[in-house]
Amino acid sequence: MALTGVLRPGIIQLRVLDMDDAIVHYRDRLGLQEVMTGDDGRVYLKGWDEFDHHSVVLREADEAGMDLFAFKVADTETLDQLAADVAAYGFEVSDVPAGEQPGVGLRKSFEIQSGHTIQLYAEVEQAEKTPTIVNPDVWPEEPRGMGVNRFDHALLYGPDIDQVTDFFCSVLGFSVAETAETPGGIAVWLTCSNKAHDIAFVPIPDPNSFHHVAFFLEEQNHVTHAGDVMAFYDIPIDVGPTRHGITRGRTIYFFDPSGNRNEVFAGGYTYYPDNPTRSWTADQIGKGIFYYERELNEAFLSVYT
Amino acid sequence: MALTGVLRPGIIQLRVLDMDDAIVHYRDRLGLQEVMTGDDGRVYLKGWDEFDHHSVVLREADEAGMDLFAFKVADTETLDQLAADVAAYGFEVSDVPAGEQPGVGLRKSFEIQSGHTIQLYAEVEQAEKTPTIVNPDVWPEEPRGMGVNRFDHALLYGPDIDQVTDFFCSVLGFSVAETAETPGGIAVWLTCSNKAHDIAFVPIPDPNSFHHVAFFLEEQNHVTHAGDVMAFYDIPIDVGPTRHGITRGRTIYFFDPSGNRNEVFAGGYTYYPDNPTRSWTADQIGKGIFYYERELNEAFLSVYT
Amino acid sequence: MALTGVLRPGIIQLRVLDMDDAIVHYRDRLGLQEVMTGDDGRVYLKGWDEFDHHSVVLREADEAGMDLFAFKVADTETLDQLAADVAAYGFEVSDVPAGEQPGVGLRKSFEIQSGHTIQLYAEVEQAEKTPTIVNPDVWPEEPRGMGVNRFDHALLYGPDIDQVTDFFCSVLGFSVAETAETPGGIAVWLTCSNKAHDIAFVPIPDPNSFHHVAFFLEEQNHVTHAGDVMAFYDIPIDVGPTRHGITRGRTIYFFDPSGNRNEVFAGGYTYYPDNPTRSWTADQIGKGIFYYERELNEAFLSVYT
Amino acid sequence: MALTGVLRPGIIQLRVLDMDDAIVHYRDRLGLQEVMTGDDGRVYLKGWDEFDHHSVVLREADEAGMDLFAFKVADTETLDQLAADVAAYGFEVSDVPAGEQPGVGLRKSFEIQSGHTIQLYAEVEQAEKTPTIVNPDVWPEEPRGMGVNRFDHALLYGPDIDQVTDFFCSVLGFSVAETAETPGGIAVWLTCSNKAHDIAFVPIPDPNSFHHVAFFLEEQNHVTHAGDVMAFYDIPIDVGPTRHGITRGRTIYFFDPSGNRNEVFAGGYTYYPDNPTRSWTADQIGKGIFYYERELNEAFLSVYT
Helix, strand or coil, X not given: CXXXXXXXXXXXXXXXXXXXXHHHHXXXXXXXXXXXXXXXXXXXXXXXXXXXXXXXXXXXXCCCEEEEEEEEECCHHHHHHHHHHHHHHCCCCEEECCCCCCCECCEEEEECCCCCEEEEECXXXXXXXXXXXXXXXXXXXXXXXXXXXXXXXXXXXXCCHHHHHHHHHHCCCCEEEEEEEECCEEEEEEECCCCCCCEEEEECCCCCEEEEEEEECCCHHHHHHHHHHHHHCCCCEEEEEEECCCCCCEEEEEECCCCCEEEEEECCCCCCCCCCCEEECHHHHHHHHCCCCCCCCHHHHHCCC | CCECCEEEEEEEEEEECCHHHHHHHHHHHCCCEEEEECCCCCEEEXXXXXXXXXXXXXXXXXXXEEEEEEEEECCHHHHHHHHHHHHHHCCCCEEECCCCCCCECCEEEEXXXXXXXXXXXXXXXXXXXXXXXXXXXXXXXXXXCCCCCEEEEXXXXXXXXXXXXXXXXXXXXXXXXXXXXXXXXXXXXXXXXXXXXXXXXXXXXXXXXXXXXXXXXXXXXXXXXXXXXXXXCCCCEEEEEEECCCCCCEEEEEECCCCCEEEEEECCCCCCCCCCCEEECXXXXXXXXXCCCCCCCHHHHHCCX | CCECCEEEEEEEEEEECCHHHHHHHHHHHCCCEEEEECCCCCEEEECCCCCECCCEEEEECCCCEEEEEEEEECCHHHHHHHHHHHHHHCCCCEEECCCCCCCECCEEEEECCCCCEEEEECCECECXXXXXXXXXXXXXXXXXXXXXXXXXXXXXXXXXXXXXXXXXXXCCXXXXXXXXXXXXXXXXXXXXXXXXXXXXXXXXXXXXXXEEEEEECCCHHHHHHHHHHHHHCCCCEEEEEEECCCCCCEEEEEECCCCCEEEEEXXXXXXXXXXXCEEECHHXXXXXXXXXXXXXXXXXXXXXX | CXXXXXXXXXXXXXXXXXHHHHHHHHHHHCCCEEEEXXXXXXXXXXXXXXXXXCCEEEEECCCCEXXXXXXXXXXXXXXXXXXHXXXXXXXXXXXXXXXXXXXXXXXXXXXXXXXXXXXXXXXXXXXXXXXCCECCCCCCCCCCCCCCCEEEEEEEEECCHHHHHHHHHHCCCCEEEEEEEECXXXXXXXXXXXXXXXXXXEECCCCCEEEEEEEECCCHHHHHHHHHHHHHCCCCEEEEEEECCCCCCEEEEEECCCCCEEEEEECCCCCCCXXXXXXXXXXXHHHHHCCCCCCCCHHHHHCCC
């Protein structure tokens, strides 16, 4: 097999302060499809270009942030093997039973060194509304709002990122696409695919911190259209539309009504595991993060949930 | 490991009728970097976004067409295992010694059912001019001509495509991203990555036939810029700029001075091996190939080298 | 004054075979705003980026085609002067009273040598829904369908185009931006503005013939998005997305349900009246019309309404 | 005539601190064509899409800034009439003889209330390298660097902008496309064409101050390509790539080696003199200037030459 092991970022569960506001934001502004509301009030959404039951879960809470980040793995054998490897690495692995999130099979859950909850799962139902399979048009319906295709990646903040990197590479088979010397230490962009990153970490002392969740768009003009949508609806933009030096992606950072940072992302190079790791030195980190501005904005390191 | 086995289309060797004309075309118009000329007169080129020594080999000959299509695999253990698997599948596997193409290690070579020569290799030197590794700009130099990033894929024509598909999937670990009912039978788009296709086959009786080699561009506007370059230099366009229904990619088909069909390609969905196979029925094949025109042009099935 | 005389193409009245189908096409697919239905059943529409009461009038009839093409002029003094000049040139000028089209003042109407009805008017009410005036967003509402900004120009077919050109230039103050040697004689692209064309004529024997009406889009990626909308809703495309050599514009030709050809158009150079006239020779006319294809399609000269 | 009076911004003369650095910047980075060096050392350049002898003049001096801004008018009768009107308005009009800038005829020169030198001229030779006239390709040569098409407009800072506006509108036939409440008073965007602005003024006490000169690009993707060129060559960016609320244009502000602010600009709505004036209130001025950021950066009001 060519694509094996961990396939992709599959599910992110976010805490939001007001569910109605959050639904307007994620469904009508980002353009995600609303799949269902669970018995416990969690709301499930997905991108129009995703096959799986859902990829974004919103949970109403008193504090914004990320509950968990779950990867879809190739199959149940892979899941069992990886769960054993994770336990052998020294993490406590617990089972989240099938159905805890509707449509999703058994999840293996564990906390990594940075304090984040990472999960793995192999089985998930297909959504009712998927990309068309027979004679597919380029979209199953006209895009709405920003028209995001899919959940793409997240950037997480926390301590012990060197150890997190070791775990992701030695146990989960990720590669380090890029590194950057940040004030708190080496930040890493990790990939399990041809994408320039599937998850990234920046070292800070606060454990289990959430910088942003990114959604994929096809091209830079979709990113600027998303910017027009943000300005039209007065959605606060952090930075952009701009380009990252790191990954080369086109980007806007903006905030959901609860203060969770979102990103729309397009482009980025095609990564292969035999590529050398790219690195950014401390004096060029500004250009690495924001290629045109060539300096970090105040909020990049200080604002997270 | 997440990306394993066959990593990518690595090298394509093409026959050209006049080397000087071919160099102008591939270097100055497509914008490939000219790496070197070998002792036997073969010319080696690569895209500015590729790390390996070369990806395109031009050989002067009396007839246009493709000599061979070689895949880079993950490592030498993978190469040995795959070579054994290919032999066990019943193909005669021969060794092409390291250095037969400068910078490239041992290649395992075999002819598949459609008559094409496919090769696998694990070792290749890095080029002198690669993408920058430390504090990389978005390109290592200003793009020239069409500014193609990299060798992306090829579409091959020949008999027994059902068997070819079986071989690629069962031995080399490829997935069938899409199929289409063509006049000669089922055409297939095969992938070993997150790309919508790494190689594709359309069934016709003529063995070992070559439809096109594709080069990757970042976005649709780069594709139309490539079209401007083609019109400016009177490079014959077959079809486009347009969009494929199959893969959703932005595309232009055009011809090199020897009559080999080239493609510039951007976009295409993100593929995962747990995605269902998309399929196109005979009555919609025109839309599948050329999404806007919704009909095949005469040349698509009849012109190949 | 810098912009004087004839300001712009203001109104086009088209004949459609089925009004319901036409409304779906022009409102939901092109994305025009439906303004009102008149007492006589005519339907009035406008682009989201237009201030005037309407720009497109649909009239149900047994045959497709164009009833009239009306230019907005600077003011009533200009209207009176131009009407006198037209009459002095030898055309019979008749009055269409204010209100014959809701919101539009007195129109001066006359038939030009090619058999088309051309009108001039100075007064028109502003629409209820205009672009925002105070702290305007980039659009007054999220674009729908193809999201066309405005009525841009038309291409008309008919006899005696040399005389038509003389009339437009010597009486209405237009300039010839480009000419092309077509089988029936010299075609002309005429402008009264910085646009590369406001109206164009191709010589054929049939009088009063209509080739297409064009709607403006901001950029090429909006043109290809329009192509995606067309493919999704099975709207027949004539040619494109492509580029014109003439004007350099990005373009798709397609058909409304009655067989009237439409165009979405973006780009084109900035024209000034001291620019030399560009010209296309007979052997390069294909490239002039369709820059990438470099040949006329069969329909360009033979299909009109 | 439809386009009459003042046709366009024709020539801007800038002061630069080091001519060699300036030539590299304007020729190799912006992609202007170098036309010639005059006997007095001034260097003349133009965009590839301009017909006139030159549009940018660089003069080496001890201080950066703008010497003069000259408009091309329709013809010599217009020039005489406008010069008389300017004198009647109360400005002292002096003659700059033909040939003072090579290829340019008699210029009428005067100082406006804000302290800037404005000139008018009717005659200018065509450049040797113009856009092609017969069977023109979309460019006369492959674009280099940012590939700017043409000199587009300037934004000037100075006192008494209300009076400047009165002069431009009542004497030169300009319209006020937009206004904005800035800390120093009402800023104005003035147009003599279908462009959203040909010249703009922001009120500050310092007379004869220069904010930026803008160069036209066809589309937003050309603007972001320009941004890539700036980052690659370490050209300092002030703001962008972003979008203006005012004019809707796509933009980057950046600096030449002497500290003169440049802009690359694409898009902007199509303006007509019967359009209402758009206005921006003090609380929304940030969004007016930078549509996505929605706040002024420090440098916008404080940095000028």
